[in-house]
Amino acid sequence: MSLLSIVVAVLGGLTAALAIYYAAKDLSADLVLLGAAALTAIGWIVLGIALGVRDATSAGPPPERVTLYGYVLTGLMLVVGGGWLGAFERTRWGSVVIAVTCAVTLVLLMRIHQIWPGGFA
Amino acid sequence: MTAPRTDDRPADRDGRGTAAGRSRGGRGFEIVLVAVYGIFALSATARSLVQVLRDFDRAPVAYSLSLLAAATYIAVTVALVRGGRRSRVARVLVVIELIGVLAVGTLTVLDPVLFPEATVWSVYGQGYGYVPLALPVLALVYMLLGARKHPEA
Numbered sequence: 164m165s166l167l168s169i170v171v172a173v174l175g176g177l178t179a180a181l182a183i184y185y186a187a188k189d190l191s192a193d194l195v196l197l198g199a200a201a202l203t204a205i206g207w208i209v210l211g212i213a214l215g216v217r218d219a220t221s222a223g224p225p226p227e228r229v230t231l232y233g234y235v236l237t238g239l240m241l242v243v244g245g246g247w248l249g250a251f252e253r254t255r256w257g258s259v260v261i262a263v264t265c266a267v268t269l270v271l272l273m274r275i276h277q278i279w280p281g282g283f284a
Numbered sequence: 285m286t287a288p289r290t291d292d293r294p295a296d297r298d299g300r301g302t303a304a305g306r307s308r309g310g311r312g313f314e315i316v317l318v319a320v321y322g323i324f325a326l327s328a329t330a331r332s333l334v335q336v337l338r339d340f341d342r343a344p345v346a347y348s349l350s351l352l353a354a355a356t357y358i359a360v361t362v363a364l365v366r367g368g369r370r371s372r373v374a375r376v377l378v379v380i381e382l383i384g385v386l387a388v389g390t391l392t393v394l395d396p397v398l399f400p401e402a403t404v405w406s407v408y409g410q411g412y413g414y415v416p417l418a419l420p421v422l423a424l425v426y427m428l429l430g431a432r433k434h435p436e437a
Contacts, residue, residue, distance in 0.1 A: 229338075233330055240326065245319065252315045260319040267323060 167213055168272055171206035175242070175268045178203050182262035185255065192249035192257050200246035200261055203268070207242060211235040226279055234275050238268045314369050317423055321361040324416070328354035328404045335401065343401040349388055350403040353416075356381045360423075369430040378427065382420035385409060389417070 178199040185196055192200075214235060218226060245264025249257040311318070332350035340347055360381060363374035389408035392399050402411055409416030 229334055233334070237327060237330065241323065244322065248315055248319055252310045254310045254312055254315075256312050256315050257310070259313075259316050263316065263319060264323070 165276075167206075167210055168276065171203065171210050172269055172272050174199070174203040174206045175265045175272070178242075179262045179265035179269070182249075182258045182265060185258035186262060189255045190258060191253045191255060192246075192261060196258065196261060197246055197250055200242055200249070200265070203265060204239060204242040204246065207235065207239040207268070211239065231275070231279065234271055234278075238271045241265075241268050241271070311368070313426060314364065317369075317426065318361060318364050320415075320419060321357055321364060321423075324404070324419070325354065325357035325361045328357050331404070343399065346399045346401045346403045346406075349384075349405065353384060353388075353404045356384060369427050375424070375427050378420045378423045382424065385417050385420065 178196070181196055181199055182192070185192065211232070214231065218228070218231075241264045245261045249261040251257070252260065328350065332347060332354045335343075335347045336351055356377065360374060360377045363371055363377055367374055385405050385408060388403060388405035392403075392406045399406060404412065405416055408414060
């Protein structure tokens, strides 16, 4: 589980860095940046599914489900929403939006790991 | 910087046909404000709804203020999307938001007993990297700059 969330974190971080580069170069989001955001979104979907499977199969005490899936859903919505705004805002500020939303997903992942160490306890 | 500045072009008022080539200008920095306010609207609403529905009695004051903060963020987001930076409604709402952050922040410092659970605006938004305090200030500066450069609009 932690490996998967590290992958998602790296994807989000790379997308954010790429978006910052685009913004610095006064570029609007193109298919490369949007593709990176889409990859990050897919990462969040996979992470959500993996957490769900683990939740369904593990015998331990159930996690606080509303919060856990709320966090995962928020992460996914952030990446998709940021990509959406970036796709339609054809200025550098669209790239800034993608950078901001991807950076926030990193904070979300960090929070998930604080609340549920190693996936969830 | 040789690249054309993109932040002072007129905002796309209809908000729809951004894909149509004509509105290449877009909203500029405004879209970042919309996004950040949207994030806060989403997260503050989700958080406060969970708090209020699950255990309102534990910290009624804190949770009510959380709900109020969430409502403010939703209102500012909608006002920005509809009216843009020169919307009077958005400006008034941002001032209300700033007052809210300052009031709740001061209250949490002076009377922590009232707040057994944190809110978005506790200690001036400490739990959110003080972004709740910086955001309305930034938005106000941006709005006032826009109002001065384009007094007619």
